Amino acid sequence: MAPMVRAILWFGLYLFLIVFPLLVGANWPGEAAGRPFWMQFGVACGFVAFSIMAFEFALISKVQSVSSAFGQDVLLQFHRQMGIVASVLILVHAVLMFLSGYPLAWLNPFAAGNIWAMRWGILAALAILALMVVSLGRKRLRLSYDSWQLTHGFLAETAVLLSLVHLLMFSAFSAGGPMRLLLGVYCVLLLALRVWFVVIKPIRMWSRPWEVVENIPEHGNSRTLVLKPVGHAGIAFEPGQFAWLSTRATPFHKGWHPISMSSCAHDEPGRSIAFTIKNLGDWSGEVVPALKPGRNIWVDGPYGVFTPEREQGPGYVLIGGGAGITPLYSMCQTFAQRGDARPVLLFFCGRDRDSLTFAEQIEALQKRMNLKVVYVLEHPARDRTAETGHITAEILRKHLPRQYKRYEYFICGPPGLMDAMEEALVELGVRAHHVHTERFDWV
Amino acid sequence: MRHDIVHRVVLLIAVLVVALCFLFAYEVSG
Numbered sequence: 095m096a097p098m099v100r101a102i103l104w105f106g107l108y109l110f111l112i113v114f115p116l117l118v119g120a121n122w123p124g125e126a127a128g129r130p131f132w133m134q135f136g137v138a139c140g141f142v143a144f145s146i147m148a149f150e151f152a153l154i155s156k157v158q159s160v161s162s163a164f165g166q167d168v169l170l171q172f173h174r175q176m177g178i179v180a181s182v183l184i185l186v187h188a189v190l191m192f193l194s195g196y197p198l199a200w201l202n203p204f205a206a207g208n209i210w211a212m213r214w215g216i217l218a219a220l221a222i223l224a225l226m227v228v229s230l231g232r233k234r235l236r237l238s239y240d241s242w243q244l245t246h247g248f249l250a251e252t253a254v255l256l257s258l259v260h261l262l263m264f265s266a267f268s269a270g271g272p273m274r275l276l277l278g279v280y281c282v283l284l285l286a287l288r289v290w291f292v293v294i295k296p297i298r299m300w301s302r303p304w305e306v307v308e309n310i311p312e313h314g315n316s317r318t319l320v321l322k323p324v325g326h327a328g329i330a331f332e333p334g335q336f337a338w339l340s341t342r343a344t345p346f347h348k349g350w351h352p353i354s355m356s357s358c359a360h361d362e363p364g365r366s367i368a369f370t371i372k373n374l375g376d377w378s379g380e381v382v383p384a385l386k387p388g389r390n391i392w393v394d395g396p397y398g399v400f401t402p403e404r405e406q407g408p409g410y411v412l413i414g415g416g417a418g419i420t421p422l423y424s425m426c427q428t429f430a431q432r433g434d435a436r437p438v439l440l441f442f443c444g445r446d447r448d449s450l451t452f453a454e455q456i457e458a459l460q461k462r463m464n465l466k467v468v469y470v471l472e473h474p475a476r477d478r479t480a481e482t483g484h485i486t487a488e489i490l491r492k493h494l495p496r497q498y499k500r501y502e503y504f505i506c507g508p509p510g511l512m513d514a515m516e517e518a519l520v521e522l523g524v525r526a527h528h529v530h531t532e533r534f535d536w537v
Numbered sequence: 538m539r540h541d542i543v544h545r546v547v548l549l550i551a552v553l554v555v556a557l558c559f560l561f562a563y564e565v566s567g
Contacts, residue, residue, distance in 0.1 A: 113554065116561045128567035138558035168543055175547040183554070516541075526541075533540065 097399070101163040111149055111280075115141040118276050119267045126266035129194075136190025137265065143183035144257050146176050147222075148280055150250065155291045156338070156397065165399040166336075166352070167533050174229070181222055188219060211263035218256035225249040238376040240349045247348065254284075292346070299345040299392055302326045306389045307366055309382075314444070314451035315373045316417065317382055318356060320366050321391060327363030329396055331355055332403040333428040334421040334504065334532070337395025339369060341381050345392040351377055352534060354420040354506075355396070356452070358427040359403075367393075370451065372417035400504065400532035401425075407502035407528070409436050411494065413485065413515050415443035418507030421532060423452045425504065430463040438465045439493065439501075443485050443511060446473040468493050485511065487518035494522070503529045 095103075116138055119126075126137070153160075153173040161169060192198060196212075199205050203213040203220075225246065228235065232242045258277065267273050308320040319339075322328075329337070338350040357368035373379040385391070402410060402425055410429075414422040422440065429438060444450045447469070459465055469480035470489060481489050495501075503524060505515045512531055519529050 109550070109553075112550075113557050116557055120561050120564045123565045127565050129565075131562050131566040134566045135558055135562035138561040142554050142558065168540070171540055171543045172547065175543065176550070179547060179551050179554070182551075531540065 097163045097404075100159060104160050104163055108149065108152075112142060112145040115145055115273070115276060118272050122267075122270045122272040124266060124270040126269075132190050133194035136187050136194065137267065139183040139190070140187035140261070140265070141267070143180045143187060144254075144261060145280070146180040146183070147250075147254050147257060148284055150177055150180070151254075151284065151291075152287055155287055156295075156394065158397075161397050162399065165532075166397045167400075171533070177226075177229070181226055184219055184222060211260060214256045215260035215264060218253050218260055221249050221253035221256060225253060239351070240377065243348050243350075295394075296345040299394060302393075303390045304328075304393050306385050306387050306391055308387060309385050311383075312370060312451045313453060314416070314449050316370050316451045317373070318368050318370045319382070319385065319391070320357075320368045321393065322366040323364060324390070328365060328367065329393065330363075331359050331367070331396035332401040333359040333425040334401035334403075335359075335396040335398040336421070336532075337369070337393050337397065340392040340394075341377075341385065341389075342392070345394075349377070350394065352397075354417075354532075355424050356420045357424060358431050359424060360431075370417070370420045370423075372451070398532060400506065400530055402429075402502060402504065405502045405528075405530060407436075407500060408497065409495070409501045410438045411441070411498065411501050411503045412438065413441040413443070413503070413505045413507070413511070415485075415507035415511045417451070417534075418505075418511075418532075419451055419456075421506055422504060423456060426456065426459050426463065426465060429465075430459050433463075435464055437495065438463065439495070440465060440467045441470055441485055441490070441493070442467055443470045443507065444472070446471055446475060447477055447480075466493075485515065485518075487521045490515075490518055490522060498522070499524055499528075501528065504531075505529065506532045509533065 119141060150173055153169050153176070156166070200208050200212045201216060202208065203216040228237060228242060228245050228249070237245070258281070261277065262268050262274070268277065303324045304321040305324050306319055307322050310318040310320070312318055336352050336354040339353050340347065340350045342349050353369045353371055355367055356370035371378050371382050400421060412422040412425065419442065426438060426440065440456065442450060442453070442456065447453060456467060460467060469477065470485040471477065471480045472483060474480040474482050503519060505512050512533065516529060516531065
């Protein structure tokens with residue numbers, strides 16, 4: 095099935111699932127019928143917020159059919175923004191319900207005389223508030239990625255469970271059989287997804303370990319891990335894709351990190367794959383440098399739709415900086431290995447020449463393929479061929495070929511660079527469907 | 538660019554949800 099068709103089907107199913115409780119409630123209102131308008135509106139907000147929260151996990155559970163239709167980074171962005179929508183709906187729900195006459199004293203879950211159904215609801219709302227704080231403020235709170243993953247998972251599960259109890263005990267709509275049946279079906283669906291994600295998927299990965307062959311220090315404070323599959327055929331990937339890596343004792347542990355492949359994409363089974371990881375502190379700075387050859391590692395992938403395999407064009411423009419050069423380097427190697435004669439123009443951005451990862455390798459690739467590299471350096475020193483400063487629309491205009499509007503554009507790097515380039519390309523008249531990005535700044 | 542589309546899609550869903558909540562409340566209120 096074509097990715098576009100699959101995307102439409104999955105999106106339609108998602109929309110249906112988040113609003114379906116409203117259809118059930120409207121058809122079988124039971125004793126809830128006839129209450130004031132704004133109270134019913136508040137209840138509706140509560141039901142939709144619950145459905146959105148319940149299916150938030152489905153968006154990030156790395157189901158191949160879903161992630162290959164949208165791209166994992168888009169799904170994570172959607173997950174994050176729908177989480178904000180759910181939180182706003184919960185706030186509206188609470189305000190309208192209290193304005194409809196519920197005693198304000200019930201806002202305190204520990205107040206004497208409060209009912210349990212309300213206590214669960216308030217505690218669920220507090221869990222969601224904490225979830226928002228740790229998700230939107232992870233960097234300010236200086237939470238490590240691993241600690242954040244654990245906290246986020248715990249708070250999210252607590253919030254959904256408490257909301258469900260609140261719904262079942264409190265809402266007059268849930269007193270009827272149809273709504274209870276619907277909530278039951280949602281619970282079974284979520285439980286099945288959870289079992290698949292937490293048990294079945296790790297079991298399958300356990301029988302497919304990878305071994306560190308080399309751990310190579312690179313320029314730009316990065317390291318390349320070369321991994322070989324042990325007792326299995328490994329994975330076939332497309333250039334530009336990424337996988338989730340875990341260095342924990344088993345694949346059942348949390349602590350997965352999204353890392354781009356930096357080696358040439360190939361279809362032959364059993365071949366080694368390289369991943370290049372920039373030192374950003376915690377895991378990448380402490381655990382990765384200490385990985386010795388022979389050490390087992392877990393690989394879940396490939397993921398991502400940031401790949402020229404799906405976007406064929408007469409030529410390519412690659413714009414990369416920092417760790418973002420990794421998927422672009424994989425693309426260049428793959429073009430070179432295949433003898434692809436289409437022109438590739440790479441804008442390679444960084445602080446100075448020494449800070450660029452793979453600069454020497456990419457220089458060497460220019461002899462094997464139709465590749466032109468434009469360096470854009472903040473401090474070019476004596477490098478007279480490099481552009482100075484940050485990359486701009488002017489620099490792009492100066493180097494782009496005449497047919498540039500028909501080319502495919504791949505941008506990967508720090509958020510500032512990606513935002514600036516998306517704007518610059520619009521300014522240059524490049525149509526949106528020719529521009530492809532991969533963002534890893536999820537939290 | 539796909540990320541701009543996500544913003545718009547989320548906004549569209551939010552509008553749709555509010556409209557459906559209104560319809561729901563209109564249907565079941567007294």
